[in-house]
Amino acid sequence: MRLSILDQAPISTNQTPQEALQESMMLAQAGETLGYKRYWIAEHHDLPGLACSAPEVMLGYIGANTKKIRIGSGAVLLPHYKPYKVAEVYNMLATxxxxxxxxxxxxxxxGSAEATDALSDNFLQQVWNMPNSVQDLLYFLDNDIPPEHSHAKVSASPVPKESPMPWLLGTSKKSGLLAAEKGLSYVFGQFMSDQDGSAIIKQYRDHFKPRKQIDTPQVIVTVIAVCAETSEKAEEIALSSLVWGLQRKRGEGQKGVPSILEAKEYLRNERIDLHEEKKQGMIIGNPEQVKESLLELQIRYTADEIMIVTITHSPLDRIQSYKLIAEEFGLKPNDHREP
Incomplete structure (x- = not known):
């Protein structure tokens, strides 16, 4: 099974944003060494504890410090931007x-409504216009604009020898159908959804329309996982992420991902039992347990690939989690350039 990394560039309570972004680069390097197929970094705006507002900038840095692993955005939030500019940026990276x-x-x-207003005009209108924006982006990426299009004489320079591989991310039937209609590979964000992902993915596969660049449907499922040598240690390490998630739901957590000690103190002071919180789709355990859960997920969703999000307070714990999973699956470094 193919495994990949999704990085949200979390900032721990003992880190600066610069240190967090440096750790993201080091995670990409580790992922390449360990045999992960791709490394994606997410886009967030003015969200405390998350360092990456511009994946395209980080990808230039990460690309220059890695050699083979596929790298990308997870995701470009298209309603904020003109498709032409997005195509230019990613064509530049592909060059x-x-x-x-x-x-x-x-x-x-x-991000917040205030950040959205500061970043773009008519965001909701652009959300409704998403199918057209996706199609325009594909025209520019494919360098194949219909002559009747208003931008038929424009190319998204520089035009690379191999175009960026587009994927559509989503958590709903609507996103799955859009991916199928446009002939796009699809990423289902299981860690963000309470929807029946297996039904959404089946619908995507059933309605998929091949395009010149991709003739078969491809599915990635994204999940949160924390792995350690023992299940007890994994449970302890995962406290940081679980408590931080709870803090953000309460409008707290501005200082970033808490340490294990800070997380325990918070739970003690607030008299919170995280038993129910741990059931929210998060995989926590030793290598054997995590592998079993990931394989079950793959079968349930008929996934071609699993993309793992891991948030810990310690960067070493995060890399170790990915390392243990890679070793349990027997991943080996290879040339990841095929889509």
């Missing part, structure tokens, strides 16, 4: 790093 660039496309705001 610099041939055969390695993915462009994940999403339609979430990625």
């Amino acid at each position: 610099l790093f041939p055969g390695r660039i993915d462009i994940g496309i999403g339609r979430a705001p990625g």
Whole structure:
């Protein structure tokens, strides 16, 4: 089974944003060494504890410090931007790093209403216009604009020898159908959804329309996982992420991902039992347990690939989690340039 990494660039309570972004680069390097197929970094705006507002900037940095692993956005929040500019940026990256660039496309705001207003005009209108924006982006990425199109004489320079590989991210039947209609590979964000992902993915596969660049449906399922040598240690390490998620739901957590000690103190002071919180789709355990859960997920969703999000307070714990999973699956470094 193919495994990949989705990085939200979390900032721990003992880190600066610069240190968090440096750790993201080091995670991409580790992922390449360990045999993960791709490394994607997410886009967020003015969300405390998350460092990456511009994946395209980080991808230039990460691409220059890695050699083979595929790299991309998870996701470009398309309603904020003109498709032409997005195509220019990712064509530029694909020119610099041939055969390695993915462009994940999403339609979430990625931040507060205030940040959305500051970033773009008519966001909701652009959400409704998403199918047209996706189609325009594909025209520019494919360098194949119909002559009747208003931008028929424009190309998204530089035009790379191998175009970025587009994926559509979503958590709903609507997103799955859009991906199928446009002939796009699809990423289902299981870690963000309470929907029946298996039904959404089946619908995507059933309605998929091949396009020149992709003739068969491809599915990635994204999940949160924390792995350690023992299940007890994994449970302890996962406290940081679980408590931080709870804090953010309460409008707290501005200082970033708490340490294990800070998380325990918070639970003690607030008299909170995280038993129910742990059931929210998060995989926690030793390597054997995590592998079993990921394989079950793959079968349930008929996934071609699993993309793992891991948030810990310690960067070493995060890399170790990915390392243990890679070793349990027997991943080996290879040339990841094929889509």
